[in-house]
């Protein structure tokens with residue numbers, strides 16, 4: 100095959116463009132959904148909780164048992180310890196869940212992050228419990244067993260992430276004005 104210098108040059112310029120766009124892609128800090136979430140529940144009517152959400156009591160409490168009728172069913176039933184044997188390779192058990200969520204990339208889609216502090220709308224954890232079609236995989240609890248989370252429970256996770264997803268107690272959040280709460284508004 101006759102490879103002219105001009106062709107070589109063109110090949111190089113393609114390589115440089117490709118390298119430049121790879122650098123640009125790597126420098127993007129916000130996750131980009133390969134799938135736009137859809138079928139999301141509106142939580143607009145839920146009274147916002149601006150402060151004081153305790154990770155252990157409220158968020159881990161919900162991961163441990165999300166039923167409000169006296170029964171017991173938790174995310175931890177499937178998202179067990181250790182992560183290697185947990186559904187979705189995600190261990191949500193008490194004591195380790197926070198570290199497995201905050202700024203951690205999804206096992207199933209490396210472009211997605213479970214919890215982006217202050218950005219519930221970018222957080223896969225929120226999408227998974229708020230939308231029938233999240234950024235990747237199915238809505239949680241898996242197979243809606245025994246049902247989707249209530250709007251108040253979804254809002255709790257939203258508000259906790261909006262407050263910065265602290266592991267302790269928070270002092271406040273300024274959400275009015277930038278909050279759209281959900282993807283369908």
Ligand code: HEC
Pocket residue numbers: 162165173174175176177178186187188189204205206207208213223224227228235236237238239240241242244248
């Ligand atoms: C009946 C089992 C089951 C229950 C209960 C369950 N999950 Fe899942 N979860 C799965 C399976 C299976 C997957 C992987 C497939 C998928 O993402 O659809 C998964 C995936 C996930 C992922 C994405 C993992 C990744 O790396 O992409 C998140 C986040 C998640 N679940 C959160 C939750 C939360 C929060 C709850 C509780 C409200 C919950 N799950 C309850 C089985 C379950």
